Each structure stands twice: as C-alpha cells, then as structure tokens.
Amino acid sequence: MDTGISQRAARLKQVWQTQVRARFDKRQSRWLARRVPPAASVRLSHKIIFILPTFQGTVFALGALVVLVIALAERNLVAMLLAGLMLSLFLLSLVLCYRKLSGLRLSAHEPVSRAPRQRCFAGDTARFTVDLQAAGKRRTHSDLWLGFGSDALQVISLPPGGQVSVVLDCPASARGLLSAPRLMLHTVYPAGLWRAWSRPDLAMQCLVYPRPLVCALPVPNHPYTTTAAGRQRAAQQGGVDDFVGLRAYQTGDPMRRIAWRSLARGQGLKTKQFVQEAEPPLILNWETFAGRDPERVLSCLCYQVLQLSRRRACIGLKLPDTNIKPGQGEQHKHELLQVLALWP
Amino acid sequence: MAVNADAIQAQRIDVIIGAAVLLAVALLLPALQTQAWWLIIPCLICLILRWRMLAVLLLFAAMTYADTWLAGLYFLTLTLLLLMRMSSQPDADPSALVKQAAQQILLALPILVLIAVLIIAAGARWQDRSSPDRASTGVGETMTPGSVSELINNTEIALRVTFDDSTPAPAPGALYWRGIVFEDFDGRSWSRSDRLDFAPILAPDTDGVHYEVAQEPSRQSWLYGLHQAYTSREGTYRDARGILVTAEPVRQRIRYPVVSYKPEPDLNALAPALRQTNLALPGNSNPRTRQWAQDLRQQYPDDQLLTEAVMRHFNDEAFYYTFTPPLMSEQGIDDFLFNRREGFCEHYAGALTFVLRAAGIPSRVVAGYQGGDYNRFSNHWTVYQYNAHAWVEAWHPGQGWVHLDPTTRIAPDRINIGIDAWLAVSQEDLAPAARLRLQLAGIPGFSTAREAFDAGQYYWNFGLFDADGNLRTQDLNQWLENNGLASLPVWLMVGMLLAVVVRVLLTGERKPQKRSPTVKVYLAWDAILRKQGYGRRPAETVTAHLWRVALVVPQQAEACHDLADQLTYDLYHDDPADINRIKARIRDINRAMRKHVPRNH
Numbered sequence: 001m002d003t004g005i006s007q008r009a010a011r012l013k014q015v016w017q018t019q020v021r022a023r024f025d026k027r028q029s030r031w032l033a034r035r036v037p038p039a040a041s042v043r044l045s046h047k048i049i050f051i052l053p054t055f056q057g058t059v060f061a062l063g064a065l066v067v068l069v070i071a072l073a074e075r076n077l078v079a080m081l082l083a084g085l086m087l088s089l090f091l092l093s094l095v096l097c098y099r100k101l102s103g104l105r106l107s108a109h110e111p112v113s114r115a116p117r118q119r120c121f122a123g124d125t126a127r128f129t130v131d132l133q134a135a136g137k138r139r140t141h142s143d144l145w146l147g148f149g150s151d152a153l154q155v156i157s158l159p160p161g162g163q164v165s166v167v168l169d170c171p172a173s174a175r176g177l178l179s180a181p182r183l184m185l186h187t188v189y190p191a192g193l194w195r196a197w198s199r200p201d202l203a204m205q206c207l208v209y210p211r212p213l214v215c216a217l218p219v220p221n222h223p224y225t226t227t228a229a230g231r232q233r234a235a236q237q238g239g240v241d242d243f244v245g246l247r248a249y250q251t252g253d254p255m256r257r258i259a260w261r262s263l264a265r266g267q268g269l270k271t272k273q274f275v276q277e278a279e280p281p282l283i284l285n286w287e288t289f290a291g292r293d294p295e296r297v298l299s300c301l302c303y304q305v306l307q308l309s310r311r312r313a314c315i316g317l318k319l320p321d322t323n324i325k326p327g328q329g330e331q332h333k334h335e336l337l338q339v340l341a342l343w344p
Numbered sequence: 345m346a347v348n349a350d351a352i353q354a355q356r357i358d359v360i361i362g363a364a365v366l367l368a369v370a371l372l373l374p375a376l377q378t379q380a381w382w383l384i385i386p387c388l389i390c391l392i393l394r395w396r397m398l399a400v401l402l403l404f405a406a407m408t409y410a411d412t413w414l415a416g417l418y419f420l421t422l423t424l425l426l427l428m429r430m431s432s433q434p435d436a437d438p439s440a441l442v443k444q445a446a447q448q449i450l451l452a453l454p455i456l457v458l459i460a461v462l463i464i465a466a467g468a469r470w471q472d473r474s475s476p477d478r479a480s481t482g483v484g485e486t487m488t489p490g491s492v493s494e495l496i497n498n499t500e501i502a503l504r505v506t507f508d509d510s511t512p513a514p515a516p517g518a519l520y521w522r523g524i525v526f527e528d529f530d531g532r533s534w535s536r537s538d539r540l541d542f543a544p545i546l547a548p549d550t551d552g553v554h555y556e557v558a559q560e561p562s563r564q565s566w567l568y569g570l571h572q573a574y575t576s577r578e579g580t581y582r583d584a585r586g587i588l589v590t591a592e593p594v595r596q597r598i599r600y601p602v603v604s605y606k607p608e609p610d611l612n613a614l615a616p617a618l619r620q621t622n623l624a625l626p627g628n629s630n631p632r633t634r635q636w637a638q639d640l641r642q643q644y645p646d647d648q649l650l651t652e653a654v655m656r657h658f659n660d661e662a663f664y665y666t667f668t669p670p671l672m673s674e675q676g677i678d679d680f681l682f683n684r685r686e687g688f689c690e691h692y693a694g695a696l697t698f699v700l701r702a703a704g705i706p707s708r709v710v711a712g713y714q715g716g717d718y719n720r721f722s723n724h725w726t727v728y729q730y731n732a733h734a735w736v737e738a739w740h741p742g743q744g745w746v747h748l749d750p751t752t753r754i755a756p757d758r759i760n761i762g763i764d765a766w767l768a769v770s771q772e773d774l775a776p777a778a779r780l781r782l783q784l785a786g787i788p789g790f791s792t793a794r795e796a797f798d799a800g801q802y803y804w805n806f807g808l809f810d811a812d813g814n815l816r817t818q819d820l821n822q823w824l825e826n827n828g829l830a831s832l833p834v835w836l837m838v839g840m841l842l843a844v845v846v847r848v849l850l851t852g853e854r855k856p857q858k859r860s861p862t863v864k865v866y867l868a869w870d871a872i873l874r875k876q877g878y879g880r881r882p883a884e885t886v887t888a889h890l891w892r893v894a895l896v897v898p899q900q901a902e903a904c905h906d907l908a909d910q911l912t913y914d915l916y917h918d919d920p921a922d923i924n925r926i927k928a929r930i931r932d933i934n935r936a937m938r939k940h941v942p943r944n945h
Contacts, residue, residue: 056430059397063404070408072463074595075563078416081460082407085423088455089448096448125885125912143433152915169885171915190448191430192396255891260898264940269895 032182038203041107044185049101049198051094057193061090090193097194100144100187103135104158108202109165116177118206119334121302126172126206128180129165137161143189148181172208175298175341180204209337212306213299218282246270256310281314281326298340305340309333319343380409381833387422388840396430424449425844483523483711483732485564488533489676492711493667493688496767497775498729501560502713503568504802506724508554513725514570516715517760520735520747521568521727523712525585531626532676534694534709541584552605558597558805561813565593568712570604571747577601577811584618585708586745596813597805610744614706622706622739630698632678637702647705647740651748654699658692658753661685665755666770692750693734700738707738707748715762721799730778731763862914862923869930876941886911897936903929 036048053061064086071079109129110117120126134141140160147153148170158164172178186197246259249269259270284304289297301317308315309332316326317336322343324336387402403422410419427445436444484491503521507513526534557568567580567588574582577600579591588602614622625634644650664686677698680691687695693709700707714733716725735749752759758766767774767782774782784790824832866886873879878896880889887908894904907929914921 056397056400060400063401067404067407074408076408076411078410078413079408080463081456082410082416082419082423083404084456084459084463085420085449085452086404086407087459088452089423089427091455092448092452096451125887125915127885167885169915171912188432190432190444191427192432193430258895258898260901263895263898 029182032199033201036182036199036201038201040111040203041105042200042202044101044104044106044198044200046098046102048200049098049196051098051194051196053090053094054188054192054195057090057093057195060193061087064090089191093191093193096190097187097196099139100141100189101185101196101198103139104141104144104185105133105135106183106185106200106202107131107133108204110204116205116207118204119209119337120172120206121209122172122175122211124172125169126178126180126208128168128170128204128206130168130183130202130204131163131165132156132158133163134158134161144185144187146183146185149184153184153186170206172206175208175210175295177342178206178208180206207338207341209341210295210298210302212303213296214303215300217304217307218284218288245273247273254310281316282308283316283318283326284308285318286320287318298343302337302340305333305336309336380406381837383409384422384837385833385840388837388844391422391425391429391844392840394429396426399426399429420449421841425841483564483713485524486533486535487526487690487694487709487711487734489669489687489691489694491533492690492732492734493669495729495732496667496763497778498732499777499781500729501726501798502562502729502731503560503716503727504558504724505716505727506556506558506722508556511551511553511555513555514553516718516762518570519715519725520570520710520733520749521713521716521731522571522573522587522710523568524566524710525583525587525737526709526711527621527624529624529626529694529698531629534697537621540581540589542581542589550605552603554601554603556599556601558599558802559594561596562594565590567594567600567602569602571607572605573602574605575600575602597809598813599806599811607744607747609742611742613741614739619706619739622708623701623704625698625701630675630677632675633681633695633698634702636681637699640699641703647738650703651700651705651738651740651746654696655748655750655753658696658750663687663692663754665751665758665766689751690734692754693736696736696748696750697738700736705738705740707736710735710737714759717762717795719795719799719802721796722802724799724802726798860914860920862911862921862926865923865926865930866911869934876937886915893933897933897940899940900933900936903932907933 036042042048064083067079068083068087071077071083107130109131118126118128130146132141132146138160140158142157144156144158145153146156146166146168148168152169154166154168156164156166168180168183170178170180180202182199182201184197184199186195188195246262247270249258249271253271257271259272262268262270284301286297286301289300305315305317309328309330312328314326314328315332315336317324317339319339322339324339327335383402383406387399387406390396390399390402403419403426407419410416424442424445427448428441431441431444433441483495505521524536527537528535552572552574553570555570559567567575567577567590569575569588572586573588575588577588577590577598580600581589581591583589640650640653644653662685665688666686667688669686669688669691670684677695680687680695681699690709690711697707697709711732711734713727713731714735715731716727718725733751735747735751737745738748740746749759755766757769764782764785767778821830824830870880870889873893878893880886884892890904890908890911894901897904907926910921910926910929914926
C-alpha cells in the first residue's frame with residue numbers, strides 16, 4: 001500500500017520534472033535569450049533586473065496592511081504611524097534591493113574566440129572568471145550571490161567603487177566547446193523582503209579536451225623517422241627518456257615531474273630532469289583504432305598525446321579529415337588536443 | 345595589533361549600545377504596563393531564536409495595541425531589532441547591523457510622510473486617545489436632525505443588560521438608558537457642555553435596581569444606565585447631570601455593575617450657572633416658536649401646566665413620527681413646529697427643549713437608548729443601535745429634573761411595545777438590511793434562534809473576557825500578585841528585550857547550506873587542515889586544494905588525486921560518491937601528515 005503510493009508519487013514527480021517543469025524551463029530560457037541576449041559585458045539595468053517580494057516580504061506587507069486597516073478602524077494614531085512605517089520599510093526595501101544590482105557591470109575575463117584560453121578535460125570542472133565592476137565610486141555592492149543556476153552560489157562583496165574577479169566552476173561532461181550556462185546573480189538585501197535577480201549571459205566558453213582513456217602507446221617506428229640526425233640518435237639511445245638528475249622546483253613545472261620521493265626524504269621540492277632527447281616523430285593514427293567507438297578513439301588519442309608529450313616525443317596526428325604535422329612542446333600538445341576536442 | 349584594536353573598538357560599541365538600550369527600557373517601563381505583553385514576550389523569544397516570520401506576525405499583532413507615544417517608541421526599538429535580525433548579512437559586524445537598520449528606518453521616514461499624507465487625504469481621522477471622538481459608533485457627541493434616525497438601520501448591539509434576580513426588572517416602557525446630556529444649542533445641533541461637574545458619589549440609602557451592563561466598544565467615554573444611576577466601576581465618575589463618564593474611552597467590551605435609585609424630589613434650587621446653561625438659546629433664531637412660547641407662558645404661569653400643554657399640543661395637532669423627515673430650513677424649529685410637523689425623536693426632543701427654554705423652564709436633551717429585546721435563554725436585555733433615542737428633562741421647582749418624552753404622545757407604540765412594532769406598521773422606506781431584519785423576524789422560530797445565538801454570544805463573552813474586556817487572565821494575574829510578582833510580565837519583557845539585544849549584537853551564524861555528507865566530511869577535514877595552514881583558500885577549487893595538499897604529503901599524492909576526483913564527482917552529480925572511500929583516503933592523508941609534516945608549520 002505504502003510502496004504503491006510512494007511509487008506513484010515518484011512517478012508523478014518524474015512526470016512533473018520531465019514534462020511540466022522542463023517545458024517551463026525551456027520557455028523561460030527562450031524568453032531570457034530574447035530579453036537578455038548573450039554579450040561579453042553587461043551593465044545591469046532595469047531591463048534585465050527582475051525583482052519580486054519574497055514569501056517573507058509578502059507576509060510582511062500583508063501584515064502591515066492589516067495592522068494599518070485595524071489602526072484606521074480604531075482611529076489609533078500611534079498604531080497607524082507604526083503600520084505606515086512598516087509599509088514604508090517594505091517599499092524602501094524594494095529600492096535598496098534594486099540598487100544593489102543596478103549599474104553593476106559584469107564582464108567575461110577573456111574575449112570570446114573559437115579557441116578560448118580556458119581549457120579542461122571532460123569529467124573535470126571548467127573554471128570561468130567573471131569581472132564585476134561597481135556602478136559608481138561611492139556605490140557598494142555587497143551581499144550578492146553569484147553562480148551558475150540556482151544552487152552553489154558564492155557570496156560576493158565589492159568595495160565602494162571597486163572591482164572584483166570571481167572564479168566560477170561548472171562541470172564539463174563532454175568534449176568540445178563548452179558554453180558557460182547563464183549566470184544567476186541575486187540579492188535579498190537588506191532584510192530579505194525582496195529578491196532582485198538577473199540572468200546575464202556573458203558568452204563565456206571553455207575548450208574541453210576528451211577524457212584521457214588509458215591504452216597502449218605506439219612503439220616508436222624507426223623506419224618512419226625522417227631526419228638523419230633523429231635516426232642517428234634513435235640508434236644510440238636505448239630508452240625513451242634518460243633521467244639525468246634533479247633541479248629546484250620552479251613554478252610551472254609539470255606536476256608529474258615532481259620528485260615526490262626526494263620531497264618525502266625532506267630534501268625539498270625538486271623537479272626531475274630528463275635529457276632533451278630528440279625522437280623519431282610518431283604519427284598517431286585514427287586508423288589504428290579502426291572500428292571502435294569514435295569517442296573512445298578520441299579519448300585514447302588524448303591519452304597518447306598526453307603521455308608522449310610528457311616524454312617530449314615528437315608527435316603528429318592523423319584523423320580522417322585532418323592531418324597535423326609532427327611537432328614538440330607544450331603549444332603543440334594543446335594544438336593536438338584542440339583538434340581532438342573539436343573533431344566533429 | 346590592528347585586529348586587537350578593532351576588536352576592542354567593537355566591544356566598546358557593544359557596551360554603549362547595550363547601555364543605551366537599557367536606559368531606553370528603563371524610561372519606557374511605565375508605558376509598558378498596559379501593553380500586550382502576552383504578544384511582546386513571545387515576539388522577543390522568536391527574535392532570539394531567529395524565527396523571523398513568527399516574530400514579524402507577533403510584532404504586528406502587538407502593534408495594534410500601541411496607543412501611547414512611549415509604546416510607539418518601544419515598538420520602534422523592537423522594529424530596529426527585527427530589522428537587524430532580518431538582515432540578509434547576519435554575519436556582519438554588529439555596529440554595521442545597527443547602522444544599517446537605523447539607516448533603513450531613517451530612509452523610510454519620507455515614505456512614511458507620503459503614506460500619512462495619502463491616508464489623511466483619503467479622509468482618515470483619529471482621536472486623541474484621551475478624549476472621545478465625534479465619529480464613533482452609536483449615539484454621537486452631538487445631535488443634529490437625522491443623527492439618531494440614521495441609527496435605525498444599524499443592527500449592531502449596543503448594550504446587554506442583566507438585572508439582578510433580587511430586583512424586578514422595570515417594564516419595557518420604562519427602560520430609558522441615559523447616555524449623554526446635551527445642553528448647548530447652536531440653532532441646528534445640540535452638543536454636550538464641555539465642562540463636566542463631577543459630583544462626589546453619594547448614593548442614596550434606599551433600595552435600588554441592581555443590574556450589570558455589558559457595553560460594546562463605542563470609543564466614547566460615557567456609560568449607560570437607567571435614571572439615577574451609580575456605578576462602582578474603577579476610573580468612572582458621575583457627573584452632576586447624572587451621566588457616567590469613564591477616564592478612558594470604551595475600546596473593548598466592558599461590563600460594569602450599576603445601581604439605579606428611585607428619583608426623589610429635589611427640593612434645592614437649581615444652581616445659577618446650571619440654570620443659565622439650561623435656558624440658553626441662540627440669539628434671534630426661530631422667532632415664531634419664541635412667540636408661541638411667550639403666549640403659552642402667559643396662558644399657563646405654572647411650569648407643569650405649560651409643559652403638559654406643549655406635550656398635548658404634539659398629541660392633538662397633526663404631528664407625524666417618521667425617520668425620513670423632509671430637510672429643515674434655517675429656522676429648523678419654526679419650520680418643524682408650524683410647517684412640516686414630521687420628525688423623529690430628536691426633532692421632538694429638540695423642539696420641546698427649545699419651547700420650554702423660550703418659556704423660561706430650564707430643560708435639556710438626553711440621548712441614549714430606549715427599550716431592548718428580552719432574551720429568554722440568558723435572561724438579559726439586548727439593546728441594539730436602532731434602539732437609539734432622545735428625550736427631554738425639564739427642571740420643575742420642588743420636583744427636580746423631570747423626565748419628558750414627546751415620543752410617547754406621538755408614537756406610543758415605539759415606547760411601550762418596541763421599535764420593531766412601530767416599524768412594522770409605519771411602512772416607511774427602510775434600508776434593505778433593516779427591512780430584511782423585520783421580514784426575518786416575521787418567520788416563526790427565527791427570533792428564537794436569534795435569541796439563542798445572542799445568548800451564546802453573551803455567555804461566550806462572559807466566560808472568556810473580564811469586566812474590562814481583556815481575556816480572562818486575572819487568575820494568573822491574581823496568582824502573580826499574591827506572590828509579589830505583579831510586575832513580572834514587565835520585567836520579563838525588559839529582560840527578554842535585553843537578551844535579544846545581546847543575541848542580535850553577537851554575530852550569528854548563517855543558516856548552513858544543504859550539503860551532501862561527503863562534502864560535510866571534506867569541510868570538517870578542511871577546518872582541521874586550516875589550523876595547520878593547509879586549508880582551502882578562498883576561490884580555490886577542491887581539486888586545486890588537494891593538489892596543494894599532495895605537495896605537502898607526496899607519499900599520499902595518489903590518495904589526494906583520487907580524493908579530488910571523488911569530491912568533484914560528488915559536487916556535480918546527483919548520486920553521491922562512496923563516502924567510506926573518501927573517509928579512508930582522508931585517514932590515509934592524515935596519517936601521512938602526522939608522520940611526515942612537523943606540527944608547527
């Protein structure tokens with residue numbers, strides 16, 4: 001009996017969420033897209049600030065009205081003034097609440113482009129930076145809540161006339177170009193009687209690389225090496241990388257290069273150094289994984305790119321319709337990953 | 345060092361504010377005695393507990409009782425505290441909270457002025473709570489033609505009267521509930537004399553009629569009783585004119601015992617000042633009436649005979665009793681007596697008084713109620729607003745003030761049977777509500793049901809409210825008083841207010857966000873890490889934080905990375921991550937930290 005009811009309730013809830021709620025959200029987002037079109041920088045004005053009394057505010061105002069009516073009926077001047085003061089506080093709250101948002105300028109930290117500088121791997125969190133600029137030299141914007149969607153909001157305070165940068169997290173689930181969802185900026189200042197909010201879209205984007213998937217690395221294929229010098233070196237060396245020693249850690253050194261053992265021994269933070277070896281260029285080929293799920297293939301290729309570039313290998317990439325010439329270095333790695341991320 | 349100075353500064357501000365509030369409370373104490381402490385104390389408790397909505401509602405409910413400026417000030421303090429409590433930044437500095445709340449109240453003042461102007465422009469009136477108001481319910485402060493007859497459509501209850509079992513109730517025709525005496529006439533309206541002569545209460549030594557009057561709130565300061573009425577109610581005085589005046593207007597349903605004695609001949613002469621007041625007429629108004637009065641005087645030198653002649657005149661001539669009389673001209677009484685000859689009790693009473701005064705007989709108009717409906721269930725008389733009536737008292741030497749009702753000569757049914765009987769035959773244009781009442785009264789059983797309902801209300805009021813119209817808390821009050829705790833409610837209110845001040849000034853914690861157990865575990869661990877200097881920095885992601893931790897304990901770098909993955913998964917997915925795994929990872933990292941990281945980092 002009980003389970004039957006709870007099952008039915010769960011089903012109803014599901015129907016509500018999938019059909020009614022989802023349809024409503026869709027309409028709302030369509031409306032918002034018309035009303036607040038995406039722009040890299042937005043100055044909040046009455047057109048895109050929405051304000052409504054909260055539940056508390058409604059009760060407060062109705063209560064004050066009832067007291068006012070009773071006071072008027074009883075011809076009680078003191079109660080009349082007190083009720084009037086409560087109503088005035090309610091109305092004043094509207095203005096104060098609106099002013100916390102009005103004039104505030106929000107802008108994306110970096111300009112929109114096909115290859116945004118923000119990058120992350122699928123399954124990781126994308127981080128977006130939003131700059132907020134106060135409306136005037138003497139305007140304070142405190143007690144603002146900023147975030148994506150309605151949950152996981154951060155409290156923000158701007159000093160008078162100041163500027164602040166806020167880092168917002170957003171889960172990146174699939175590779176490609178991730179557009180940040182609409183921002184939610186709201187405040188219930190000063191007494192929670194009104195809630196003013198705005199949903200600006202700063203058209204922020206993040207490039208999401210495929211999630212690395214562990215797979216076998218291709219064996220260096222000597223006959224394919226192109227340069228004579230490379231061939232010579234390849235003949236001489238036995239391993240992939242030669243460890244030559246440690247040096248002091250510098251900011252920017254890759255995490256995996258850190259010599260954890262020496263750190264554990266209490267010798268300070270050290271970076272492992274390897275010989276800068278030239279290697280025969282490796283061409284990572286789509287055809288190697290022929291017949292497998294393309295997404296998995298891209299993930300495997302991503303893993304290979306990461307692993308091989310860590311070994312300073314010279315790598316090229318061959319996808320069905322793209323060909324990247326072999327190269328080395330951090331920038332080349334990102335170029336390859338970008339191709340993998342944006343592959344149709 | 346700077347932090348220390350700031351802290352001391354903040355503490356000093358706290359002390360100053362606390363002391364100021366204490367002082368204000370001490371000043372307010374006397375005013376609080378009459379306040380609705382049963383609402384204010386729960387409101388204060390709610391403020392402490394941060395039940396803001398309940399506090400708001402209780403504060404509003406208590407506000408309707410505020411009727412002195414000191415109470416208003418007290419409520420202003422409460423409002424300030426409420427605003428501080430409702431602030432959207434409860435973690436803020438106390439002094440900032442006070443400043444913010446005070447700023448809001450100051451900024452709201454111009455809006456308040458605007459609202460007040462609008463309300464006044466819309467026609468709102470109020471009264472000085474100590475003096476009665478003219479536009480209150482029931483019989484008014486002045487009597488103009490039409491002021492009594494307009495009450496004929498008002499079916500509200502005015503009084504409920506219970507006669508003592510020991511004394512027989514008077515006949516319905518003798519139930520004249522005296523309320524107010526009008527002595528000043530300006531040619532159009534009668535008003536009461538501003539001066540009240542409080543006579544020392546010296547009740548006669550004879551047996552009287554004992555009864556208890558339950559009066560509905562009239563917002564006026566006079567009570568009702570039969571002839572020669574005395575009451576033992578506190579704060580009530582008896583005027584020389586025989587009216588009962590209260591110090592406070594009747595704002596609640598009050599009950600008071602009254603004793604009425606048989607009118608005895610007053611052999612004294614009328615005091616000269618009183619005589620003058622009761623003979624005063626506005627200069628050269630209504631010349632025809634004055635002339636007629638002079639003629640009567642010459643015809644009847646005796647006051648009684650003259651009075652009887654005027655009364656007979658109302659009976660003999662073609663006078664009509666109606667509550668929708670035509671409008672009178674400037675010389676209202678001339679017009680009424682010699683042209684229109686249609687009017688309601690206030691016209692007849694006014695005209696009779698005028699004639700008697702013009703003939704040199706001191707006389708005055710008395711307004712109140714006449715009659716009432718007897719309730720068989722609860723043995724009380726219910727007097728409605730439509731029982732409002734006006735009659736005359738004239739001074740006859742050797743007799744004192746004599747009761748005269750011209751209505752008995754024109755429409756005796758109204759007095760002897762009741763106003764409903766007269767209305768039923770008068771066939772006048774009644775307001776729909778009054779007509780409905782009469783039609784319903786014709787249905788058999790309706791009046792019984794109405795009586796039963798009225799009796800129920802009577803017992804309900806009697807059971808729940810005390811004589812002053814307050815909820816029956818006197819048992820509690822009595823107990824408090826017997827134990828020497830009479831002012832306990834006041835001290836409770838004060839103490840609670842102080843507690844709220846302290847509680848509000850101490851910065852409160854924000855309501856915690858809803859967090860998954862995994863995140864809670866992480867946050868708790870983060871708090872421990874912070875003490876060691878490895879806590880999460882503001883605007884740092886969990887992953888970045890844990891990678892930083894991995895630098896500190898490289899032995900557990902893998903555990904850190906795994907923990908970061910798990911937590912990130914938990915943060916952004918609906919299904920929670922494996923909490924045991926997370927706890928195990930944290931244990932591993934802690935162990936490594938204890939082993940490898942020196943304590944004093």
